[in-house]
Amino acid sequence: MERVIDFSFAPEIEDVRMRVRDFMDKQVRYENIEVVESLLANLKTDVEGLNEAHLQRLDALLAHQRDSQERSGQAVEEVTKAAVGLSEAAVRFAWKLS
16 A cells, blocks of 8 residues: 655745744844744744644544545455355356256
């Protein structure tokens, strides 16, 4: 079974990394605690949003995996029923020949 990994959130991670670097640069330059607190609050909001988006993608991936497994299980069940039906038909045919 081929594994598919969704890396579409990678640009968002890089954006947050750049914001962290920017925050660290500004923190050193600004003495005003309100400015630093504001930058930190914005950064925290960005990270929480990124985490939420990532969790939603993981939930969607898990739901897709469950659906795939369910369909696979149904297909195996149908093939098994068909094989049993063919076996029974072969036995009846052999019985008629004897």
